[in-house]
Amino acid sequence: MPDRKVRVGDLIKRTIYSPVPPPKQINFKFTEVEDCGIVVRVEPNSDTVHAFFFKQSSLGPIPIRDGYYTIIGDE
Numbered sequence: 001m002p003d004r005k006v007r008v009g010d011l012i013k014r015t016i017y018s019p020v021p022p023p024k025q026i027n028f029k030f031t032e033v034e035d036c037g038i039v040v041r042v043e044p045n046s047d048t049v050h051a052f053f054f055k056q057s058s059l060g061p062i063p064i065r066d067g068y069y070t071i072i073g074d075e
Contacts, residue, residue: 011038012051014069047066051064
């Protein structure tokens, strides 16, 4: 499935994954940390978006790099 570019107003899910272990190592499955927010600004030159995350609403928009989020509804 081709990835589409994120736009202002999109709902995104922040995901932080454990790194992939080398071969033949025991792989512990860590739970995925996820948080949802709405994109308020897109920075195309730095591949970041600024999103207002619902669980951290008191902090204001948070910058997040491409690859650390997925667009909700495109899964």
